[in-house]
Amino acid sequence: MATSTDTTVNTTDVAAETVGEDGVRRRDFINIAAVSAGGVGALAVVYPLVSQMAPSKDVLAESTTELDISAIQPGQAVKAVFRKQPVFVRMLTEAEIAEADAVSLGDLREPETLADRTLEGHENVLVTMGVCTHLGCVPLGAAEGENKGEYGGYFCPCHGSHYDTAGRIRKGPAPTNLVVPDYTFTTDTTIVIG
Amino acid sequence: MSFPWAKQYEPKMPVMRWLDEKLPLPRFVYNAVGAGYPVPRNLNYMWNFGVLAGFCLVLQIVTGVILAMHYAPNALVAFDTTEHIMRDVNWGWMMRYAHANGASFFFVVIYMHIFRGLFYSSYKAPREMIWLLGVVIFLLLMATAFMGYVLPWGQMSFWGAKVITGLFSAIPLIGEPLQVWLLGGYAPDNAALNRFFSLHFLLPFVTAGVVILHIWALHIPGSSNPTGIEIKSESDTVPFHPYYTAKDGFGLGIFLILYCTFVFFLPNFLGHPDNYIPANPMATPAHIVPEWYFWPFYAILRAFTVDFILSAKLWGVLAMFSSILLWFFLPWLDRSPVRSGHYRPLFRKFFWFGLIPAMVVLFICGGAPAEEPYVMLSQIATAYYFLHFLVILPIVSSIERPEPLPYSITEAVLGSDKKAVLGENTSPAT
Numbered sequence: 049m050a051t052s053t054d055t056t057v058n059t060t061d062v063a064a065e066t067v068g069e070d071g072v073r074r075r076d077f078i079n080i081a082a083v084s085a086g087g088v089g090a091l092a093v094v095y096p097l098v099s100q101m102a103p104s105k106d107v108l109a110e111s112t113t114e115l116d117i118s119a120i121q122p123g124q125a126v127k128a129v130f131r132k133q134p135v136f137v138r139m140l141t142e143a144e145i146a147e148a149d150a151v152s153l154g155d156l157r158e159p160e161t162l163a164d165r166t167l168e169g170h171e172n173v174l175v176t177m178g179v180c181t182h183l184g185c186v187p188l189g190a191a192e193g194e195n196k197g198e199y200g201g202y203f204c205p206c207h208g209s210h211y212d213t214a215g216r217i218r219k220g221p222a223p224t225n226l227v228v229p230d231y232t233f234t235t236d237t238t239i240v241i242g
Numbered sequence: 243m244s245f246p247w248a249k250q251y252e253p254k255m256p257v258m259r260w261l262d263e264k265l266p267l268p269r270f271v272y273n274a275v276g277a278g279y280p281v282p283r284n285l286n287y288m289w290n291f292g293v294l295a296g297f298c299l300v301l302q303i304v305t306g307v308i309l310a311m312h313y314a315p316n317a318l319v320a321f322d323t324t325e326h327i328m329r330d331v332n333w334g335w336m337m338r339y340a341h342a343n344g345a346s347f348f349f350v351v352i353y354m355h356i357f358r359g360l361f362y363s364s365y366k367a368p369r370e371m372i373w374l375l376g377v378v379i380f381l382l383l384m385a386t387a388f389m390g391y392v393l394p395w396g397q398m399s400f401w402g403a404k405v406i407t408g409l410f411s412a413i414p415l416i417g418e419p420l421q422v423w424l425l426g427g428y429a430p431d432n433a434a435l436n437r438f439f440s441l442h443f444l445l446p447f448v449t450a451g452v453v454i455l456h457i458w459a460l461h462i463p464g465s466s467n468p469t470g471i472e473i474k475s476e477s478d479t480v481p482f483h484p485y486y487t488a489k490d491g492f493g494l495g496i497f498l499i500l501y502c503t504f505v506f507f508l509p510n511f512l513g514h515p516d517n518y519i520p521a522n523p524m525a526t527p528a529h530i531v532p533e534w535y536f537w538p539f540y541a542i543l544r545a546f547t548v549d550f551i552l553s554a555k556l557w558g559v560l561a562m563f564s565s566i567l568l569w570f571f572l573p574w575l576d577r578s579p580v581r582s583g584h585y586r587p588l589f590r591k592f593f594w595f596g597l598i599p600a601m602v603v604l605f606i607c608g609g610a611p612a613e614e615p616y617v618m619l620s621q622i623a624t625a626y627y628f629l630h631f632l633v634i635l636p637i638v639s640s641i642e643r644p645e646p647l648p649y650s651i652t653e654a655v656l657g658s659d660k661k662a663v664l665g666e667n668t669s670p671a672t
Binding site for chain 2: 098101102103104107127129131132133134178179182183184185186188204205206207208221223
């Protein structure tokens, strides 16, 4: 009888095309699997294309900056270069320290004491990045005769942010205090930043 | 697009007939800008700026490719190679001034083009897609112009790169890593300059691609016109060539006279002198401003000075980007069925006495230092700008009583439409 062959043929067809009770065909799984594999492959290609723009090894291998601070007189500041960005090293006077300590923490946008921002035993040495925390300009106030702003620290000319003698944001659009980088004293007059 | 009366391309020379059968390129051109493309007869000079923008794109690509033959995108020598172009390369000074002033004139033309569209509501159905593609082109132009300005590696270049990538750092969580990714470092340096060169070369070709879509989308409904009424019959149109090729050619002549005046007699008038100082990562110039064509948007960025819910920095960035992104919704914000501002008395008042003055104030404030009274003025103008598009325009379009419209373009031009009276009106094929 022809029925046996017919049955075989039908079985295969039915197996492939059977629509389950939930309306899903077995072939649908293959479609999803194939598109998923393609999607994973595409992501694997896109990742290096995007990642190549992130900092390269030479940029990441940024070294430290060593600085002799013996020549800086109280009331003076110097600009050093750390990771291709300016860093301010400022020798505070007694008056400036007193002024910074007199500020109540409640008045600050980002409450930090001067002691929090300097190293123990060296409260007169203020080391901060010379990068305004608003949009990244270099504030004035490090060099002789520059505008130090209303709070005697730094003033950013780009959008008018004022920082106090401890480099804390007091007025203007900048959201946080000038960043204090990691640094240590190797001798009494030498610091290593980074 | 073709109206039933559009002329058909008929190749005369055997070689053109041969080509037309294989690759109908001449037919394509004939139907795009030749006699095969009927255009409203009443277009005024505000309709010249599309062609001028296309000309500027070609001008920038040609002078740009030439400059790239002599410029080196390396932080050590970028400034020097720019001066080498000015001093040593044959006609280098002209190429550089042509490219730099070309960018300014490109923006002049684009702003005229955009405000033409805003007044005559060229963004309304069925031309939404033309408008949307135009906004994409505008965004591409701004990105391209920004990266081009970085290349000479002067003071404004460097600090512009720092501040503009710094805008992205305002985004919560991903902002800082995003800025580092964009710069390829923690401050603008060689990596940033190198990639900006690559992208500044790429984007104009992307722009050219979108311009092709922009023109394609335009050719489906055909050009709008100062009455805002659709074409009704052949008497409403003239073939693009020779009528508008000649008119556009005349407009191009006027444009070139002005442009050459700047290139040859005032080449640095529109630029900032601080960009003749080599980039110094240790000192920011006291008065840092972007190029003049960014001033209105820069003013919006700086108008936000107080934290509420979000930081002032993030508000400024969001406002600046949304001031342009909201143009994407314009076809759906202005619901009035009448297109042209000529027949919309209330719209016209808000356009000339609201939007335009607000833009002028933003422009002036963006170029001025961030001091009073400029900050307050830019706050008021920013508020009006958003109010205009999001509140005033939707309300005006629903309450306004438009003035009577002419029957047809022909009637608007000649005072009567004989064909319409005689019943010979031919409806355009769709």
